[in-house]
Amino acid sequence: MTRYIRHAAAFCALLLIALLINATRVQVFQADSLDANQANRRNAIVRFAQPRGDIMVDGRPVTGSKDTGEQLRYERTYKNGPLYAPVTGFASQVYGTTFLENAEDDILSGTDPMLAPLPLWNDITRAQNPGGKVETTIKAPVQQAAYAGLGGKRGAVVALEPSTGKILALVSAPSYDPERLSGTRRAVADTWAELNGSSAKPMLNRAIRQTYPPGSTFKVVTAAAALDSGAVTDPDAPTKSPNPYTLPGTSTQLTNEVDGCTNASLRYAFQWSCNTVFAKLGVDTGLGPMLGTARNFGFNDGGLKIPSSVAASNFDTSMDKAQLGLSAIGQYDTRTTPLQMAMVSAAVANGGSVKSPHLVDRTTTDDGDVVDTEGAKSLHQAMNPGTAAQLREMMTQVVDEGTGTNAAIPGVTVGGKTGTAQHGIDNSGTPYAWFVSWAQADDDPEPSVAVAVVVEDAAADRGDISGGGSAAPIAKAVMEAAIRAR
Template identity: 70%
Template structure:
């Protein structure tokens, strides 16, 4: 019997070893594929088994969590959801996450390794930390001023600190309540279908994901290229600019909405937005220099993140002269997000340096200990400091005596540029109203805020379509809110 017992014992040891090897294979080697399998619900159950961390504005949470008692227990809630939707995005058990809810999901859900008290502890113990918090750079007063200024009209506002790149307001209108998408029941499904079918696209973040022809606000870029290249050396000297101006190699001519643009100086052309002067300046400066300056401001850069991705703003790199003329006044294929145009204004206010825009000040554990601290940095130098100083002077002229007078703030220095962008087949659509600006309090040494506003559905009355009539008052309200805070 002893040999048989020995053989049976050896067989049992072999079988036990095989079981152990198989367990190691499943639990360690193949753990990733099993964890990522859509049929594995344990990950989702664990993910929603604890409250999600919060997104904070001005030190106060604008998000929360509620215990639904369902299998996926904790559902996301939002305070003033439509106001902050372009900042927070949504977190849904069914439809995933967007914007900060997505970009900072590791911190908010508690899976970020930096939240663990002991390094690698969560990986070894297969547990997760409590959800951490995301502290934003948004100013509540500026956000509300932008939201109320748009008043439900289609459009967007982006405001940043020119020195640090901190995003002070980010508004898209019309908006929606992201809390409607929380949960996994029929109510969330109906909300998803309704929001996606809505004609006005309330879930589209127009501030960072929609590009528009920037119209005359792009003349800030054209003026920078002309001054830096030496095409213009004296902003008060007359230019050789006929009115109307026939596009090179084409039978089409450009005209102006105001008088006095024939051979006008750069100062007059900027203050009163003469299309003929800037179209000719773009052609004279040349495509290569215009492209270099536009890209210096951030056009054609698909890598901008705040930390959510930002749509690429466009400036054609090799247009013919007629198209270059149109591109130089913010038409043809020139397109920009409101955030991009806020960066243009910020560069003027910041001595020519384009700040890297950022929406997150820091991330922290549930107990408030900082996990990551963001810092200000410059993306690139768009123009010389001397050119930036001259552009600040020109933008102040626009507000003090030109098309942007409705943006003036008593006791503060404000610079701006209006814009009216044509669009649609044969330019039949209602023009977009634009305004870009910056403001500096009398007691400050540098500007505190740069703003870009676009209104898609401005009044059909010409005087109200202009950036000065529709967009400038919104910019003024945002700038005033920042200066007061």
Template identity: 65%
Template sequence: MTRHIRHAALFCALLLVALLVNAARVQVLHAEAYQANPANRRDAISRYQQPRGDILVADRPVTGSRDTGEHLRYERTYRDGPLYAPVTGFASQEYGTTLLEHTEDGLLSGAAPLLAPLPLWNEFTRSRNAGGNVVTTIDPAAQRAAYEGLRSRKGAVAAVEPSTGRILALVSVPSYDPALLSGNGRTAREAWVRLNADPDRPMLNRAVQRTYPPGSTFKVVTAAAALDAGVVGNLDEPTDSPDPYTLPGTTTRLTNGSGGCEDATPREAFVWSCNTVFARLGVSTGVARMKATAESFGFNDTDVRIPFRVAPSTFDTSVDRAQLALSSIGQYNTRATPLQMAMVAAAVAGGGQVREPYLVERTTRAGGGTVSTAGSRPVRRAMHPATALRLRELMRGVVRDGTGKKAAIPGAVVGGKTGTAQHGLGNSGTPYAWFISWGQGGEDMEAKVAVAVVVEDAAANRREISGGGTAAPIARAVMEAVLKPGARRPTG
């Protein structure tokens, strides 16, 4: 009898060992496969079992969570969804996350290790922390002014604070309501198909994800390169520039949109946006100096993040002299995002320094405790301070006497540069209207805002498209929103 008991006990022990080995095999060797299996909904159910943290603008949430009572219990909601979509992106149970909802997903969902009370706490308890909050740098008045300024026009606006790099506005039109994609049912699927099929691409963040030929707004960069290189000394000395200008090595003649450009001074050429003068200045400055200056402003940088990725703005360096002439007036292969051109204006306003742009001021726990802050931002020099001072003078002249008069604000100091960028086969496309600017209140010691506006309105009359007439009033409205007395400043 004892022998049979011993055999039974040994058999049970073997079964126990087999169970432990199989459990180890499942939990260690095949854990990732089971975790990734589409049939495993544990992680999704856990993820949506609690409200998601919020994204805040001026300390007020522009996101929320709705209890659906289903397995995937909490669904994302948005306040003023189309207005803030270029900032928040979407958080969808069906299609994942984009923009801030994506880059800050760990914190917002509660999965970030920094939210745990103790290291490895969640590994032992199998729990999830309450989602944290993301506080943005956006100025709500500037954001709304940009959005309402564009109205039904297709385009984008970016505004930054020159002294810090804080992004004050980031608008793209047409936009969409991210709430349409939040769930996982028929409504979300139909919205997804409709938005992706829309030829106007409302889910494209034109402020940071699309590049445009910057046209004459790039003349700020060309002027900085020419001044730093000593190609231009006296702003009021005639440049001996012909009108039209025959591109080097070709029979192609470059013309101007206005008269008075023949032999114009640099000041006159900047104020009236003379293509011939600046194309010739770019050629005289040379590819190497043009490249160095463009890259010091941020062109050709493939790793810009705010924290989500920004499309690289480009200045082609493999060009001949004719192509360099066109590149120097913002044509040929020169491309820029609105955010990049806002940084160009900010560098002029900031004494020649470029500060890295950022969108997240700080992140916090659900209870309000700080998780991280933006901290000090890297700074690089785009031009000599004396060059920046002279460019400020030139940009003020554009608003005071030239093509940017519609950007003028009573009681404020405003500098700007207009641009009308050709594109399409044989320049057949409706031109893009650009305006970049900076604004300083009458009692301010430094510029408080730099703005870039691009309007790509395919429905507009070609003759009515101009940076000064179409884009400058939008930039003025954004600057007014930031400069007006009592305007809220982003908090550090």
């Protein structure tokens, strides 16, 4: 009898050991994979069990949370959703997060360990921190002016503070209301299908995720490369540029839409946007200096984040002379985001220094304690300070008496460059209208805002599209709002 008891006890001990081994395997070795399993709803339930932290503009929340009483309890809400959608993105129980909602998710959801009152506090107590706050660099009046200026037309506007890289406005149109993607109702799925199926692509962030041919606004980069490399030593000297100009190795001839471009000086060619002068200037400067200057402005940088990722702007690294001539006037394969062109304008305004563009000023706990701050950081020196000073003069002349007079602001020094970018097969598409600019009020020691505007209005007549006519008035309104808000 004792032998049977011993055997039974040994068998029970083996079962207990097996149970402990299995529990250890599940709780220790398989914990991460089980935690990440899509069938495990516990994480989602915990994630939405408390209000999400807010995204702030000018010290006021543009987001909120609504208690639904359902299993995924708190849904994200948005104030002026379409206005701020390119900034906030969306936070959806079904479709995840985008833009700031994604890039700052740890702060907003309360999972960032920096939100804990003490190191390892949450690991010990298993507590969940309240969601923190993300304070943006956006200025509400500037954002509103950019949004109203586009008026629903397809396009984008970016405004920067040149000396710091702070993003004052980030607008993409047409837009959408991200609150329509909150929750788990059938209407959310219908909205998702509607937004993704729309030919207008309202969820595409044209300001940072869409690239366009920059057209004549790229002549700012070409002029900087020519001046820095010594291809041009005197901006007032004739450039020996024929009109028309035959692209090297081809029979293709470039012409101009204005008179006076034959052998025009760099200053005159910039003021009136002579394609022949700048195409030849790009060829004379050479691929190496052109590519180096473009890179210093930020082209070909696939790692830029604001903190959301930004599409890389492109300037080809290998081209023949004809292709280089077209690239020098913002055509061929040269493509750029509106953010990149705002960086180009800001560099001119800031003595040639390109500051890292950023959308977040600081993050805090729910009760206002600072978690992290974002200061001004330099990315590159795009050009010599002397070259930047010359370009500021030339951009000012564009607005005072050239192609950009629609951007002039009384009592304010404004510099700008127009662009009308051809695209499509045989340039058959309606051109994109561009304007890049900066503004300095009389009582300011330096320019306080740099702007890039692109309008891609497919409904407009080709003859009505121009950077000076379609985009410059929008830039003017944005610059006026930025000067008032400073």
